[in-house]
Amino acid sequence: MGYSTNVYKKAADKLTLRRITAQREADERRKEIFRRLPRAEELEKGIASSGIKAARAVIGGGNVKEEMERLRDENLRMQSELRVLLRTNGYEEDVLEPRFVCKRCKDTGYVEENGRTFVCACLKQTLAECACEELNRSAPLSLSTFETFHTDYYSAQRGDNGIVPREHMEKVLKRCRSYAANFQPNAGGLLMCGATGLGKTHLSLAIANEVIRRGYGVIYVSAPSIIAQYEKRMRTWGETNELLDMVTDCDLLIIDDLGTEYKNQFSVSHIYNLINSRLLAHKPVIISTNLNMKELEQHYSNRLVSRLNGEVEKLNFLGKDIRIAKKRF
Ligand SMILES: Nc1ncnc2c1ncn2[C@@H]1O[C@H](COP(=O)(O)OP(=O)(O)OP(=O)(O)O)[C@@H](O)[C@H]1O
Ligand SMILES: [Mg+2]
Ligand SMILES: [Zn+2]
Secondary structure, eight states: OOOOHHHHHHHHHHHHHHHHHHHHHHHHHHHHHHHHOHHHHHHHHHHHHHHHHHHHHHHHOSSHHHHHHHHHHHHHHHHHHHHHHHHHTTOOTTTTSOOOSOTTTTTSSEEEETTEEEEOHHHHHHHHHHHHHHHHTTSOTTTOOSTTOOGGGSOOSOOTTSOOHHHHHHHHHHHHHHHHHTOOTTOOEEEEEESTTSSHHHHHHHHHHHHHHTTOOEEEEEHHHHHHHHHHHHHTTTSOOHHHHHHHHSSEEEEEEETOSOOSHHHHHHHHHHHHHHHHTTOOEEEEESOOHHHHHHHSOHHHHHHHHHHEEEEEEOSSOHHHHHHHO
């Protein structure tokens, strides 16, 4: 679960809000009920004070056992009277208790089991939702899903290279689906190559959607934007740059539009170091580019290309620009 601090903070805030809301609503119900049924308030106070009375009995000495039994019976009688009183007045028996969204962790996000603390499923779910919201600010995540990816945009005619684009893209789609469904933090990487408008960004975001839904931390950056972040860090050295901390640590890094950044020694070396550090740590990266392997070698280095060749799976995108096809319909 490698999420940004912002995501953790947002998820924690959401749970706190749930907890406070449940508490406040319970307080309001309590006030209203005690106004209608003063006996209910007496009973609740009585139940709450039996613990104190029990402690006094122990300190006071005397026949402690007998006194404790009497207090316990009195407590149980009051509890039962309160339940009956509430029920006969049309309330649920637990109406005075806060109604937490998650009963398991009482909206704290953590559960204790056998003396150990675990992250509750509801916090995992909330983290994934917050990560989606954050990613959605930089990419059209909700629009780019496997369901909205259609292979009938690709030609069913066999090309000069002997390949039928539609059949080929059906295989690419299938591979991306299985990649997302089986994603693990040590999964291999993908290199999506092909001309503009063929669905590279669409499919990488579809993978992001699914991987986030499965509870992993995903960072999506374009090559120009990540270079801009490295430049910013040069100017503001010493300040924390969360995105740059996250790109090396997140479960899945997606680098879009590799090759469209302004190229100089600075950008080339930072791109190389970033990809190389992910590969060395066996952390997956998905790269999309309009460049072919030869151009990648010219722009970066054959060191990078040979690393990519050995460690990531190449997916070629074929066909005609779908942006144009979509405009026509
Ligand atoms: N197979 C598809 N089915 C439905 N929509 C698609 C498909 N492929 C691409 N699109 C849509 O077409 C537009 C362009 O696709 P996308 O941005 O994924 O292309 P790309 O390969 O990343 O292009 P570029 O190299 O210019 O970045 C997007 O709006 C995308 O949602
Ligand atoms: Mg793209
Ligand atoms: Zn929970």
